[in-house]
Amino acid sequence: xxxxxxxxxxxxxLGLIASSMFWAxxxxxxxxxxxxxxxxxxxxxxxRRIGLCDRVxxxxxxxxxxxxxxxxxxxxxxxxxxxxxxxPVLKTGAxxxxxxxxxxxxxxxxxxxxxxxxxxxxxxxxxxxxxxGPESGFAELFDNRWSLLVPVEGTDPxxxxxxxxxxxxxxxxxxxxxADHHDLVLAVTSHTPHLIAYTMVGVADDLRRVTxxxxxxxxxxxxxxxxxxxxxDPTMWRDVFLTNKDATLEILGRFTEELFALQRAxxxxxxxxxxxxxxxxxxxxxxxxxxxxxTDAPDFGRGQKK
Amino acid sequence: xxxxxxxxxxxxxLGLIASSMFWAxxxxxxxxxxxxxxxxxxxxxxxRRIGLCDRVxxxxxxxxxxxxxxxxxxxxxxxxxxxxxxxPVLKTGAxxxxxxxxxxxxxxxxxxxxxxxxxxxxxxxxxxxxxxGPESGFAELFDNRWSLLVPVEGTDPxxxxxxxxxxxxxxxxxxxxxADHHDLVLAVTSHTPHLIAYTMVGVADDLRRVTxxxxxxxxxxxxxxxxxxxxxDPTMWRDVFLTNKDATLEILGRFTEELFALQRAxxxxxxxxxxxxxxxxxxxxxxxxxxxxxTDAPDFGRGQKK
Numbered sequence: 001x002x003x004x005x006x007x008x009x010x011x012x013x014l015g016l017i018a019s020s021m022f023w024a025x026x027x028x029x030x031x032x033x034x035x036x037x038x039x040x041x042x043x044x045x046x047x048r049r050i051g052l053c054d055r056v057x058x059x060x061x062x063x064x065x066x067x068x069x070x071x072x073x074x075x076x077x078x079x080x081x082x083x084x085x086x087x088p089v090l091k092t093g094a095x096x097x098x099x100x101x102x103x104x105x106x107x108x109x110x111x112x113x114x115x116x117x118x119x120x121x122x123x124x125x126x127x128x129x130x131x132x133g134p135e136s137g138f139a140e141l142f143d144n145r146w147s148l149l150v151p152v153e154g155t156d157p158x159x160x161x162x163x164x165x166x167x168x169x170x171x172x173x174x175x176x177x178x179a180d181h182h183d184l185v186l187a188v189t190s191h192t193p194h195l196i197a198y199t200m201v202g203v204a205d206d207l208r209r210v211t212x213x214x215x216x217x218x219x220x221x222x223x224x225x226x227x228x229x230x231x232x233d234p235t236m237w238r239d240v241f242l243t244n245k246d247a248t249l250e251i252l253g254r255f256t257e258e259l260f261a262l263q264r265a266x267x268x269x270x271x272x273x274x275x276x277x278x279x280x281x282x283x284x285x286x287x288x289x290x291x292x293x294x295t296d297a298p299d300f301g302r303g304q305k306k
Numbered sequence: 307x308x309x310x311x312x313x314x315x316x317x318x319x320l321g322l323i324a325s326s327m328f329w330a331x332x333x334x335x336x337x338x339x340x341x342x343x344x345x346x347x348x349x350x351x352x353x354r355r356i357g358l359c360d361r362v363x364x365x366x367x368x369x370x371x372x373x374x375x376x377x378x379x380x381x382x383x384x385x386x387x388x389x390x391x392x393x394p395v396l397k398t399g400a401x402x403x404x405x406x407x408x409x410x411x412x413x414x415x416x417x418x419x420x421x422x423x424x425x426x427x428x429x430x431x432x433x434x435x436x437x438x439g440p441e442s443g444f445a446e447l448f449d450n451r452w453s454l455l456v457p458v459e460g461t462d463p464x465x466x467x468x469x470x471x472x473x474x475x476x477x478x479x480x481x482x483x484x485a486d487h488h489d490l491v492l493a494v495t496s497h498t499p500h501l502i503a504y505t506m507v508g509v510a511d512d513l514r515r516v517t518x519x520x521x522x523x524x525x526x527x528x529x530x531x532x533x534x535x536x537x538x539d540p541t542m543w544r545d546v547f548l549t550n551k552d553a554t555l556e557i558l559g560r561f562t563e564e565l566f567a568l569q570r571a572x573x574x575x576x577x578x579x580x581x582x583x584x585x586x587x588x589x590x591x592x593x594x595x596x597x598x599x600x601t602d603a604p605d606f607g608r609g610q611k612k
Binding site: 146203207218223229245254262271284 | 492
């Protein structure tokens with residue numbers, strides 16, 4: 001889990017994921033030097049103040065100079081323009097990767113700008129918190145979480161293997177997946193649930209008959225977990241929905257179909273339908289705990305989140 | 307936070323809430339003797355084995371004999387029949403209460419059976435976990451959580467004050483609220499979010515193109531929290547939706563209206579609408595943290611739940 005994997009790594013964009021990558025790389029000594037760049041001068045100043053990156057640069061081009069690995073950690077919608085900007089100065093033999101939540105769109109936006117002799121290995125770490133910005137990162141973010149590599153046709157297996165070693169060194173479990181399948185799986189496990197949580201929190205905020213203070217004061221089980229999800233970075237999520245449009249709309253269609261069936265069961269008083277449905281979903285939870293993706297501690301609705 | 311409030315308390319139904327009440331009452335010495343009854347012989351045997359209740363009885367009538375406080379801890383749909391059964395043997399001057407998640411229906415089901423000289427003070431502790439059964443309770447469940455008292459017309463203020471003292475002694479903050487308002491607030495903060503989580507987990511389970519194992523394996527941020535919510539007790543939740551039908555259907559109508567607006571924004575690529583919406587919901591999360599209803603720790607999507 002340690003030993004240098006890349007001589008120089010450049011992080012473009014210095015939010016939650018990039019800052020966690022920096023601390024995770026430092027923890028295991030995975031990179032010789034890590035440079036960083038953020039579009040906002042304020043973010044760059046914060047990064048310098050807290051020692052995030054060995055060197056914070058004032059342009060993306062400066063940051064990627066001589067880098068063996070360049071990781072695009074910007075919102076999905078900004079990946080293309082950033083790649084276009086840095087392409088002319090990339091070192092031959094370098095690898096470009098990213099951490100975007102959507103993969104087909106990132107590949108289509110980045111690949112046309114890829115110079116001859118530069119490898120491209122898209123990636124997506126399935127880890128995050130509802131916080132964002134350069135100060136939100138921590139070395140343990142990827143520990144025992146999945147990081148999915150989505151190599152494109154013609155990607156050098158050696159470049160993929162090296163990036164895998166980096167992610168494993170940062171504590172992650174690594175799998176490889178096709179881009180379209182990735183986008184569908186994530187639409188189910190992450191994108192649609194986020195949209196639904198955002199919607200429910202918005203509805204609560206709109207209701208005039210239930211005052212804000214009551215919704216907040218009594219936000220125990222259920223709603224409170226939704227607000228946590230719905231506190232995630234707005235720019236990142238806007239881009240996710242706009243760039244994984246087809247899969248999200250497909251899953252949303254399935255969701256409303258099922259919701260209407262449950263709504264009809266409530267209206268008609270069909271208790272058996274409801275009970276069967278809720279029994280089935282309870283079993284899925286057990287599978288997730290058995291798969292080691294969450295603990296069985298009864299913290300739901302409790303203040304035990306440390 | 308201590309001192310005896312009732313001489314004898316009877317708990318009817320021995321699930322998560324009743325068992326937590328028992329341990330919380332013991333912790334603070336709030337009751338002289340606590341009797342208990344559960345319909346299932348297996349539950350009664352478990353209760354006897356783990357020392358849940360000072361005395362486990364084989365009938366509800368036996369358990370409520372000479373009780374100063376009887377708390378109905380059964381699913382909302384079972385409240386009426388249980389009350390009808392125990393009514394003839396209730397002590398004059400006793401108080402009947404409950405812990406149901408819906409209040410208007412419980413009042414309508416229980417009140418007709420209330421004998422002369424017996425007080426009725428409905429209550430609802432906003433606390434729980436996704437676990438159920440007699441072994442799932444713990445003394446701290448209500449600490450710093452809200453318990454809502456919903457006194458009906460003509461309830462003796464003295465009986466209400468005494469029940470308030472019990473809940474405060476068990477660690478809860480107590481508020482009073484009108485039954486219809488309670489049911490609407492809970493439809494927003496708890497009932498509809500639960501239905502939505504159940505639906506989303508069911509959709510994921512149905513999808514044949516995304517194998518079960520993938521949904522489970524990669525269930526990081528978002529979906530995993532939904533599965534926790536969707537693992538709650540099926541019988542309890544069936545009864546909640548059947549008995550808080552009007553408020554749930556009203557909030558569901560609002561929800562689908564908003565969801566369709568966001569769906570249209572995704573389809574038409576209206577990024578500004580999405581970004582504005584997500585920025586607004588993020589602010590609500592901050593209010594909840596400031597109100598002390600959750601911590602700001604970045605555990606979302608992480609395995610840090612203890």
